[in-house]
Amino acid sequence: MFEIRHSDLAGRIGRLRTKHGIVETPAFIPVVHPVRQEVSIDELKKMGFDMLITNAYITLKEYGEDARDVHDILNFQKPIMTDSGGYQVLVYGSVDVDHQTMARFQARIGSDVAVPLDKPTGFGLPRSKAERYVELTLKAAEDTIRMSKEEGRDEGDDAGTIWAAPVQGGEHLDLVEYSSRRLLEMGYEFFALGSPTELMEAYEFYTLARMILAARRVIPLSKPMHLFGAGHPLTIPLAVALGCDTFDSASYILYAKDGRYILPNGTVNIDELEYLPCICPICSSIGVKELRDMSRDERIVKIALHNLYTIKREVDNVxxxxxxxxxxxxxxxRSLSHPKLVEANNTLVESAEYLEQCTPIFKDRALFLSLPIDQYRPELTRFRRLICSNIRSDKSTLVLLIEPEEHPFYTSSKYKMIKDAINAIHDNDHINNNNKIGDDVQIAYYSPFLGVVPEEVSDVYPASHMVSVRSVKYYEFPTMIDSIIHFIRSNRFKRVLIEVDERSIQFMRSINDKLQEVEIGYCLNIEDIIAFIRSKQW
Ligand SMILES: [Zn+2]
Structure with missing residues (x-):
């Protein structure tokens, strides 16, 4: 039902197979009204939207129990997802049908992806109420999947409706996790995380991100996950990176009705616009004054189309x-567009191991490392762990240099200088049959982003496949110091000679406090290190 073609972090390019064809994910699924559409279905097809979502509850109210196939109602022969009325429950408190009726109805109208009638928890619900809503939703989900199996609608991967498991719980993360676990046990293959619209309106991106992670702690990455109501370009990159595959929203039209024009970094009322800062087909063909002077209905359509282009462009960029x-x-x-998104980036740091699962072991392109948060990239976390657990040195002396500009490390001039000095002593000692110091020195460098990099692995990905900023504040890189200390301890070095400069000296001195059992020397230049090696005064 779901095949992954490319992945990075927990984001995937996937193929979702439905009975009306394949949808490539991540995909934005526009919400359309079953009867009245301001933006025509033909227009949506032309824009390249391969899947639509409509409301089964409204369809039932409009067309009755013997409604036609939803593909005929919408004149759209591609995949259609139906929501069951959970949104109406969220807004009005309840609907006047039961979940059994909604389940039968969605299957009857030929929905490709259908949702059991849920009781959304929204945001800000007291715990006890949220618990009750979660249980009600689970009951509906359990009955629905059982009915689907009993009535033979579940005819394997290629046929029948895909039932989307409604994950509820809101900001009560343990409820989100519990909900996900129960739904997984029921046998659901597709998951839909509920009701984050209110969170997004309150810019509670961090909570939203933690909800996604809570669900993904339980739901395997092989199973696709939908995020309800995510219709703003701001939220899409992080949501995809954390493991969401599809999104639906009516924001494009709801915003348009309020005169709100979606920009990649936020929304703005068209009355406040001096220009149309966009090159979509709509904005390329009209000016802002023309847009404002249009009739209301015409203007709504134009803004809605622009909004859709903006969302689509974001998904394509991702x-x-x-x-x-x-x-x-x-x-x-993208997170730099809003402080609350920067705050939500913490989830990337908190879930490093999870993000590693789908991040390729090797990438063709060099990693660009600019900000302290980049030290937590999965590629770098993985590298530090490799050093920590797999690299063992039997030498008693460690020479630790500042990261050179040349990569790999062993091609750098200072590596060669140190190596030549050691070899010269080695040859000399060999003749005199003294201690073979050359065999007893481990050379490595330290990188703010990577931590300690021993010479043997300095050409292993990503050590020589990265471009990083050179002027860093070392105290912002705690992973580096942890990596150095761990490396020194686990290899039982007796002496460590560290090259420092004005920027690193203070910070590197803290190693001394943490490793009192080791003799540590600090040198401000390579010549001093070589002099030390030659004099053997260490
Ligand atoms: Zn535009």
Whole structure:
């Protein structure tokens, strides 16, 4: 039902197979009204939307129990997802049908992806109420999947309706996790995380991100996950990076009705616009004054189309970033649009191991490392762990240099200088049959982003496949110091000689306090290190 073609972080380019064809994910699924559409279905097809979502509850109210196939109602022969009325429950408190009726109805109208009638928890619900809503939703989900199996609608992967498991719980993360676990046990293959609209309106991106992670702690990455109501370009990159595959929203039209024009970094009322800062087909063909002077109905359609183009462009940018293996850079770059998104980036740090699962072991393109948060990239976390657990040195002396500009490390001039000095002593000692110091020195360098990099692995990915900023504040890189200390301890070095400069000296001195059992020397230049090696005064 779901096949993954490319992945980066927990974001995937996937193929979702439905009975009306394949949808490539991540995909934005526009919400359309079953009867009245301001933006025509033909227009949506032309824009390249391969899947639509409509409301089964409204369809039932409008057309009755013997409604036609939803594909005929919408005149759209591609995949259609139906929501069951959970949104109406969220807004009005309840609906006047039961979940059994909604389940039968959605199957009857030929929905490709259908949702059991849920009781959304929204945001800000007291715990006890949220618990009750979760249980009600689970009951509906259990009855629905059982009915689907009993009535033979579940005819394997290629046929029948895909039932989307409604994950509820809101900001009560343990409820989200519990809900996900129960739904997984029921046998659901597709998951839909509920009701984050209110969170997004309150810019509670960090809570939203933690909800996604809570669900993904339980739901395997092989199973696709939908995020309800995510219709703003701001939220899409992080949501994809954390493991969401599809999104639906009516924001494009709801905003348009309020005169709100979606920009990649936020929304703005068209009355406040001096220009149309966009090159979509709509904005390329009209000016801002013309847009304002249009009749209301005409203006709504134009703004809605522009809004859809903006959302689509965001999804396409995210997909391209996944293919190129630079989703991390893209998410960080986009997060700078809003302080609360920067705050939500903490989830990337908190879930490093999870994000590693789908991040390729090797990438063609060099990693660009600019900000302290980049030290937590999965590629770098993985590298530090490799050093920590796999690299063992039997030498008693460690020479630790500042990261050179040349890569790999062993081609750098200072590596060669140190190596030549050691070899010269080695040859000399060999003749005199003294201690073979050359065999007893481990050379490595330290990188703020990577931590300690021993010479043997300095050409292993990503050590020589990265471009990083040179002027860093070392105290912002705690992973580096942890990596150095761990490396020294686990290899039982007796002496460590560290090259420092004005920027690193203070910070590197803290190693001394943490490793009192080791003799540590600090040198401000290579010549001093060589002099030390030659004099053997260490
Ligand atoms: Zn536009």
């Amino acid at each position: 997909k391209q970033a996944i293919v190129e293996g630079r989703l991390w850079e893209y998410v960080i770059q």
